[in-house]
Amino acid sequence: MWQDKLQEECGVFGVYNNNEFDTSRMVYYGLFALQHRGQESAGIAVNNNGTIVYRKEMGMVADIFDDNVLDYLNGHSGIGHVRYSTTGSSLVENAQPLVIKYTKGHMALAHNGNLTNADTLRKELEAKGTIFQTTTDSEVIAALLSRARIKYNSIEEALVEVMSIIKGAYALVIMTPHKLIAARDPFGMRPLVMGKKEDSFVFSSESCAFDALGVDLVRDVDPGEIIVISKEKGLESIQTNKKKQSAMCSFEYIYFARPDSVIESLEVYEARFRAGKVLFEEHPVEADVIVGVPDSGLGAAHGFAAASGIPLVDGFMKNRYVGRTFIAPSQGLRELAVHLKLNPIRSQINGKRVIMIDDSIVRGTTSRRIVNLLREAGATEVHVRVSSPPVKYSCYFGIDTPERENLIASTHSLDEIRDLICADSVGYISREGLLSTFKGAGCEFCTGCFTGNYPVEIVDEEAKGCQ
Amino acid sequence: MWQDKLQEECGVFGVYNNNEFDTSRMVYYGLFALQHRGQESAGIAVNNNGTIVYRKEMGMVADIFDDNVLDYLNGHSGIGHVRYSTTGSSLVENAQPLVIKYTKGHMALAHNGNLTNADTLRKELEAKGTIFQTTTDSEVIAALLSRARIKYNSIEEALVEVMSIIKGAYALVIMTPHKLIAARDPFGMRPLVMGKKEDSFVFSSESCAFDALGVDLVRDVDPGEIIVISKEKGLESIQTNKKKQSAMCSFEYIYFARPDSVIESLEVYEARFRAGKVLFEEHPVEADVIVGVPDSGLGAAHGFAAASGIPLVDGFMKNRYVGRTFIAPSQGLRELAVHLKLNPIRSQINGKRVIMIDDSIVRGTTSRRIVNLLREAGATEVHVRVSSPPVKYSCYFGIDTPERENLIASTHSLDEIRDLICADSVGYISREGLLSTFKGAGCEFCTGCFTGNYPVEIVDEEAKGCQ
Amino acid sequence: MWQDKLQEECGVFGVYNNNEFDTSRMVYYGLFALQHRGQESAGIAVNNNGTIVYRKEMGMVADIFDDNVLDYLNGHSGIGHVRYSTTGSSLVENAQPLVIKYTKGHMALAHNGNLTNADTLRKELEAKGTIFQTTTDSEVIAALLSRARIKYNSIEEALVEVMSIIKGAYALVIMTPHKLIAARDPFGMRPLVMGKKEDSFVFSSESCAFDALGVDLVRDVDPGEIIVISKEKGLESIQTNKKKQSAMCSFEYIYFARPDSVIESLEVYEARFRAGKVLFEEHPVEADVIVGVPDSGLGAAHGFAAASGIPLVDGFMKNRYVGRTFIAPSQGLRELAVHLKLNPIRSQINGKRVIMIDDSIVRGTTSRRIVNLLREAGATEVHVRVSSPPVKYSCYFGIDTPERENLIASTHSLDEIRDLICADSVGYISREGLLSTFKGAGCEFCTGCFTGNYPVEIVDEEAKGCQ
Amino acid sequence: MWQDKLQEECGVFGVYNNNEFDTSRMVYYGLFALQHRGQESAGIAVNNNGTIVYRKEMGMVADIFDDNVLDYLNGHSGIGHVRYSTTGSSLVENAQPLVIKYTKGHMALAHNGNLTNADTLRKELEAKGTIFQTTTDSEVIAALLSRARIKYNSIEEALVEVMSIIKGAYALVIMTPHKLIAARDPFGMRPLVMGKKEDSFVFSSESCAFDALGVDLVRDVDPGEIIVISKEKGLESIQTNKKKQSAMCSFEYIYFARPDSVIESLEVYEARFRAGKVLFEEHPVEADVIVGVPDSGLGAAHGFAAASGIPLVDGFMKNRYVGRTFIAPSQGLRELAVHLKLNPIRSQINGKRVIMIDDSIVRGTTSRRIVNLLREAGATEVHVRVSSPPVKYSCYFGIDTPERENLIASTHSLDEIRDLICADSVGYISREGLLSTFKGAGCEFCTGCFTGNYPVEIVDEEAKGCQ
Ligand SMILES: Nc1ncnc2c1ncn2[C@@H]1O[C@H](COP(=O)(O)OP(=O)(O)O)[C@@H](O)[C@H]1O
Ligand SMILES: Nc1ncnc2c1ncn2[C@@H]1O[C@H](COP(=O)(O)OP(=O)(O)O)[C@@H](O)[C@H]1O
Ligand SMILES: Nc1ncnc2c1ncn2[C@@H]1O[C@H](COP(=O)(O)OP(=O)(O)O)[C@@H](O)[C@H]1O
Ligand SMILES: Nc1ncnc2c1ncn2[C@@H]1O[C@H](COP(=O)(O)OP(=O)(O)O)[C@@H](O)[C@H]1O
Ligand code: SF4
Ligand code: SF4
Ligand code: SF4
Ligand code: SF4
Ligand SMILES: [Mg+2]
Ligand SMILES: [Mg+2]
Ligand SMILES: [Mg+2]
Ligand SMILES: [Mg+2]
Structure with a gap:
């Protein structure tokens, strides 16, 4: 009775604030609307002129953040995450967003999905000397990104390379000192939508978070697409190796997503x-x-x-x-x-x-x-x-x-x-x-848990829950 | 949006355990099923051979009690309370059950309703030297009971007298070293039902708490009725000054009570x-x-x-x-x-x-x-x-x-x-x-908030919320 | 090793603020200086034009109060208490000051010492219908005071009567809507000193709390003396049944009091x-x-x-x-x-x-x-x-x-x-x-624990720790 | 008044338990004795057959750990850390021990001191793609160790290389699945002693922690020495590039260390x-x-x-x-x-x-x-x-x-x-x-803060507090 359900995973949210909005409260209300995607831990990171301040804890959004904390989390862009996990990895260390320092300064990542070759990638990275402090996929992605960044002139070029290496499902929001980046796996397995409010850009796992904030739903981030928001260039889109057929998780419509969300132009309740x-x-x-x-x-x-x-x-x-x-x-x-x-x-x-x-x-x-x-x-x-x-x-x-x-x-x-x-x-x-x-709906669908036919190769059998 | 509703009041629960049930957990699950009647504070008191141990705190039932606390709250009878209150009196001191020592030992009381002559009674008692440490009606009732008890041979006789003095709405559960007592005001304005599970007796503001525990709903406590449970005599009923017409709060059916509860033989949802x-x-x-x-x-x-x-x-x-x-x-x-x-x-x-x-x-x-x-x-x-x-x-x-x-x-x-x-x-x-x-339904109804015609005289204008 | 000492009891503190001092912070620092007298719970109550607001909790002074709480505890007079107790009665309900409502409004009491006839008095009061919610002597004193107040025109006259009834050791600070009252038992067994800072009056168990606040030590409250501070009359002293010989606890000098305190004109360290x-x-x-x-x-x-x-x-x-x-x-x-x-x-x-x-x-x-x-x-x-x-x-x-x-x-x-x-x-x-x-030193001494000769009759054998 | 002192830094502790001792409680009491070296955060990590479980939090040792947590921290070896830090980096993320996964499994590190080339090393590592999640030197050391480990057959050989790269002051305790390692910088600037209790080995910043546990002080870890404890080989010592003159911090004797500690064979109080x-x-x-x-x-x-x-x-x-x-x-x-x-x-x-x-x-x-x-x-x-x-x-x-x-x-x-x-x-x-x-004392001394002559080259000016 208590847990006899497929268990939802995580939710991500991001704001690039070009107006005078209150960034941390936008993320707070956004996460609040995504709370059904993960009730174990939550976190918000904001970018205050290159310095990232953040707070992440075990617990529900409304219990973790209060007015003092939200005032402290002051910045022009911000990302947030809600997380569910299997008992084994219920550590505050695994709470997201992951905030790191790398060669170009600070970066924060929030991830929904699961990499099917995460273990292999970890082992490869470890064999090169990388250390890991969490068991999240975000940390694998951050480690790869950071290495790739050395070879390329921009974080988005690095991300293109990383997306050619990682396999599986992911909806990613990444915040760097000057950019907010959203990306989806080539099959578009996890939802990720983009919205606008005046001149500001917002990303969310589900559109229900936009309604709560008066944000207009613009469109879904495309499978394999990277969207970069920056002061100088506004919005840029990079289309990486899109698959012939996308494979949105059909369970998002059946059970996970909120009925009032619109995913790939189809209202969940309607389905x-x-x-x-x-x-x-x-x-x-x-x-x-x-x-x-x-x-x-x-x-x-x-x-x-x-x-x-x-x-x-x-x-x-x-x-x-x-x-x-x-x-x-x-x-x-x-x-x-x-x-x-x-x-x-x-x-x-x-x-x-x-x-x-x-x-x-x-x-x-x-x-x-x-x-x-x-x-x-x-x-x-x-x-x-x-x-x-x-x-x-x-x-x-x-x-x-x-x-x-x-x-x-x-x-x-x-x-x-x-x-x-x-x-x-x-x-x-x-x-x-x-x-x-x-x-x-503007996409095709995964029905792997019904048929055993998965869109992506499963490299590492054991990893299943949201990482 | 956030508070534009008539606000529910309190819920009471009591168990007289003649079996090997786990008393504190029965109260816990009972209160959990009554949580909608008050989310501000909650408390459980159990009677362990005449010694009353208790825990009451601000917050929700599931946050206040854990396995350790419930293990500690070990006893053969127990009562509980959930409370909502207006901001002014949001003090932990006002949380119930009220636990007191009086001339016959310890006693715990839990009350749902509001006395319309509480202020007058307080002033009378104060004029005789009584001190008050809370602003709850329970304390007024306890003070009256304790004084009356001197004149009578039993707590129930004392309660008969007290019920002739207090006016207004009340559903009461009282625990003494040897008895569990339930009582309802003469108009029966607030609901209170009795149930049985094997040889044990249970009282609750609403029957939904019985379903959760496999308790059989026996009947409503009658308006003006006092029911006493004791080891020696089992169940005794005393009918005090019942009114010609009862006056159950119609809003219990309209909004407050849980749809799955049965009050006065009528299912709330049905109404x-x-x-x-x-x-x-x-x-x-x-x-x-x-x-x-x-x-x-x-x-x-x-x-x-x-x-x-x-x-x-x-x-x-x-x-x-x-x-x-x-x-x-x-x-x-x-x-x-x-x-x-x-x-x-x-x-x-x-x-x-x-x-x-x-x-x-x-x-x-x-x-x-x-x-x-x-x-x-x-x-x-x-x-x-x-x-x-x-x-x-x-x-x-x-x-x-x-x-x-x-x-x-x-x-x-x-x-x-x-x-x-x-x-x-x-x-x-x-x-x-x-x-x-x-x-x-086996009762008549109050419609005072629609018509201004109240079943009871309103002695003290200002007292309104649940006390 | 951990507890092989006579255990200190309680400390009391009070301020009647006739200047622009910050009342709650004065009490806070005062209690902080008295922390050695009790580390189990602490409380502060302030009088804001007749309304008493307070906070008391288990724990140490520095952990219970923060700037927010102290700002909230805003008033022109205030009293505080630190408490140690034996495990049996480690309940937050027993924390002091005790705040009550009686026929003349609100009142707060803080007590250090132990009444030797408390149980007898409780039973007498219970036999008259009084209920008790704590096991503290303060509640007995408050109940007696409230009853006495009916017969007399002022709280101080009532206190004179109460002091003729209660036996044992006490240093009391009482706050009513218009007065701050300090009193010591007729043998002066527990220390209580009075100080002044500009036009404001301060009472404390020990003078070390005055040093911390720039308060000048004026004198000890005398055995059996009641000192009343009010706006209208300033300071008034009432001398009740003083004993021929006083009996200050010699262990205050030997061990309990702080070395830098001056009690009855004698510095503890000096002794x-x-x-x-x-x-x-x-x-x-x-x-x-x-x-x-x-x-x-x-x-x-x-x-x-x-x-x-x-x-x-x-x-x-x-x-x-x-x-x-x-x-x-x-x-x-x-x-x-x-x-x-x-x-x-x-x-x-x-x-x-x-x-x-x-x-x-x-x-x-x-x-x-x-x-x-x-x-x-x-x-x-x-x-x-x-x-x-x-x-x-x-x-x-x-x-x-x-x-x-x-x-x-x-x-x-x-x-x-x-x-x-x-x-x-x-x-x-x-x-x-x-x-x-x-x-x-301006007093005589109790040496009961060495000789078995106590200055006061021991009515109720069992009560020993600080109540 | 409140902070006008040179501020102590950190304390480390480690146990390799070859007996039936209670590992986590040994670390707990050890850290408790070292509490004066850091009151901001504390942590304990234990090694349970290769799996490291840990708990670290802001606050004092006695407030963070209780019996439940210590029972949960069950293992045959364990390390602990107490930390003080300047406000800027008061993040729970910086609490130690640092627990990581690298190519050979899990590892935990605790560090006292400060690397004078940490920033340079971070930048070099970042330039190679390393990401950092804290601002501690421990993370730099772990990243270097992990990379070095690829080239060498054992963690201790890797540590020899790392110690040839890092500059500054450090007393390190490292726990791997099969080993407990202690190491001190080549100048021996921070204290680190080794003790034995029956067949078990213990390391501590100060010997006072040994007295508390009945551990016999064996000797100081030497400047530049690495001591490795393992099941198979017992104790092994590796002497790396020892300097001609060591340079123990003279302020350890003057102020930081506990008077009852013996450092380099000299009792602090004696000095x-x-x-x-x-x-x-x-x-x-x-x-x-x-x-x-x-x-x-x-x-x-x-x-x-x-x-x-x-x-x-x-x-x-x-x-x-x-x-x-x-x-x-x-x-x-x-x-x-x-x-x-x-x-x-x-x-x-x-x-x-x-x-x-x-x-x-x-x-x-x-x-x-x-x-x-x-x-x-x-x-x-x-x-x-x-x-x-x-x-x-x-x-x-x-x-x-x-x-x-x-x-x-x-x-x-x-x-x-x-x-x-x-x-x-x-x-x-x-x-x-x-x-x-x-x-x-069996060492020479640093007097840099008096003379400006430091034993080590200061590569990165800005890093000063304990990292
Ligand atoms: N905040 C929300 N409020 C109400 N329903 C929600 C909310 N978020 C998600 N849901 C919907 O709730 C459903 C899951 O709830 P439910 O069936 O009651 O719980 P269970 O997980 O036990 O099956 C999902 O289908 C989801 O779409
Ligand atoms: N535990 C419960 N779960 C669901 N509904 C409940 C529960 N308890 C009470 N209710 C019903 O919920 C209704 C109030 O909820 P709702 O209308 O959603 O909130 P609001 O107080 O904002 O009007 C009441 O009519 C009550 O009967
Ligand atoms: N705040 C204080 N700081 C230092 N000493 C104090 C303080 N308060 C009281 N004392 C003195 O400390 C003594 C008790 O401390 P100590 O002997 O160390 O502890 P124990 O209770 O174990 O005997 C008392 O004699 C008291 O006078
Ligand atoms: N647990 C301890 N108990 C007593 N003294 C200690 C303890 N730990 C360290 N010390 C000593 O306390 C001294 C610092 O305390 P003190 O001078 O009172 O504080 P401050 O930091 O304000 O100078 C140090 O010299 C240290 O050796
Ligand atoms: S539809 Fe595909 S992605 Fe969704 S739950 Fe099933 S297997 Fe997983
Ligand atoms: S029906 Fe009567 S008891 Fe119920 S809310 Fe209205 S006035 Fe109150
Ligand atoms: S001297 Fe008197 S008051 Fe003090 S501890 Fe001994 S018996 Fe008690
Ligand atoms: S003696 Fe050397 S190590 Fe110690 S505080 Fe001074 S400069 Fe620092
Ligand atoms: Mg369902
Ligand atoms: Mg509604
Ligand atoms: Mg002592
Ligand atoms: Mg000093």
């Missing part, structure tokens, strides 16, 4: 709503009511309702206070305590045949508990519909997935899943169905 | 859903979509949709991380930053005639901002429907209401309100309509 | 120095060097050296960082770790016959360890000289003494003590000798 | 005591009493007393609670508030001709205040004697000295100094006199 429609077409079922599992199942539930005509009801109250510091009940109380997070609203369920819609099934344990909640609340039938295809493979691109043997769809048949989660029927959207929900 | 239906009957309007303002407007929105046949859509993404430590934007950014808390989902709104449903309008500023959000997102018309009657009067029973001159409905006509909040039309549910939604 | 001289006269011994146990044995060591002509050397380095948060070594390392606090300076000891001077021997364990330190460092003989008589009885006046069976002098002969602490000889100052060191 | 004697010989004066300024002037004061026959008295009470969190009084109260830290004991001073002895005069402001304290307390004459020669030059070896223009002896004559500090006479020990106090 989820369509997925509900497709689900109905692919797996219709007779029932009295539709229940979306809040919050991630609600978009598809609306779509299913619109398509089927079956009424959507509020089946659950989700306790909004479940967070990092909450003490999860120990074994004895665990089964019971599913109610702590999600409690059924009996009047909407009792005596009804229910279609329960969720975004995905990972281990299956949570789904079983939720189905049982519905039955306890009086549901006579529970038909589970899932707005993503069966998750059968690990992700190597910045998403924390369980070992394959723990993915229920990897080890069980559909019928077995239905029985294991105590449902009367179960229906997953098909890969094609899913892809059809992305119509209008 | 909200019905309110949507009534709203449609009273104020129908032609439109393309219905949008509930999350979370409090969603129940009525579902009801309105069911009654009208107009589709309900997800109009807003609500940022779940807005909390106490969040830095609200200063004046310059404020208008903009409404998006930080609530961001429209454009695809659902754009080009549509929208019916926007919320639970109440207090000052009107928030409603204006939300209407404008919808217009910015492309709504062609915005019709506001409100599932409570116009709020025109202050509450004296534990709910924090603004001064009357700040209640928009107190100073403006319906047409003025419509214009002030930039709506195309506005419709409030009628008092009768509202009361019809409570059908099946 | 300690004289004690060294007397010790030499009473217990001369041939030796090479004198070593004072830092810091409390140094004054007497200087006196012994001056009288004997034997050179005083620096025998020990005392680690200044040993404090509350330090993790004392567990059993295995304990013997060893005496070096953590006190380490011998070998060059001064090696090969020498040493006279080791300390202020007192309580359990004897520490003395044994220190003697052994000297022997390990090469001392050929160790002669222990103690500047207080054998401690054989408990104190009931605000000093935390071990149970009698743990007082080495209560259960062992001089020869046994010598052997137990591994000394070659041991010599205690005599009671008469001690009293002779107080020549010039 | 201080002798300095008092020499001072008397060089600058005799008639007077009634001698007062040492606590604590740093006390050793010399004892020596002066022994030589002159003039009695040494306790002239001052030093408030032991002055620490980092203490709020220093703002300008208005500053002059006054010298009493907060140091208060005269009047009885010892009044009417006396006083010889005041301190270890050094830096800016002169503190000396003036202390002289004035004595005069206010009634001293009729004040003769200042200083146990170090005039400080006229900056230090580049890990000691934080003010700019030269702020060193009173750099800009003023002796007569001017006497007048500026309000003394009747002033006398400094001569350089020769000082050197004579070091008789018996």
